[in-house]
Amino acid sequence: MRTGQTTTPLEDQPIPVRAKLTAAWTSFMFLYAYVDILNFFTPGVIDDILNGKVFEFGLSQTFSTTALTLMAIPILMIVLSMTLPARVSRIANLVVASLYIPVTAFNALGESWLYFYGLGIALELILLALILRYAWTWPRTAPSATMATSPDRETVRAQQPRRADV
Secondary structure, three states: OOOOOOOOOOOOOOOOHHHHHHHHHHHHHHHHHHHHHHHOOOOOHHHHHHOOEEOOEEOOHHHHHHHHHHHHHHHHHHHHHHHOOHHHHHHHHHHHHHHHHHHHHHOOOOOOOHHHHHHHHHHHHHHHHHHHHHHHOOOOOOOOHHHHHOOOHHHHHHHOOOHHHO
């Protein structure tokens, strides 16, 4: 054990809202996918798939397209949260996360492995709640006093002497 040394606390940098949203959507997407993947180890699931049935639905192009869409939306939200203008990103995050709450809760219906699905759904709902909180509390930038009183670029150019005047 060392004596006489002091430790300095780690610097806790503020994390931008966009990074928080992107991290939350990435986590949600991985969890969403892994719950589905781990479900393949549930007894009888592979047999049902081989017989053309998933959950209570028949395997079809419509089912597969719907499943792809449900997975693609969180994947796209990773990019959109980082690239859309702040106002649009905030609205998109609020809307999409709100719509995914009932979709996520629906996944628990009729499942026999309640601990497994319960944990997966609870974690997904926590991530959606974080997304809603981050988007809802997105900081606003107050207009600065200097911006309101400073002249615009064209006014400044018009007031500057031209080379011929100097």
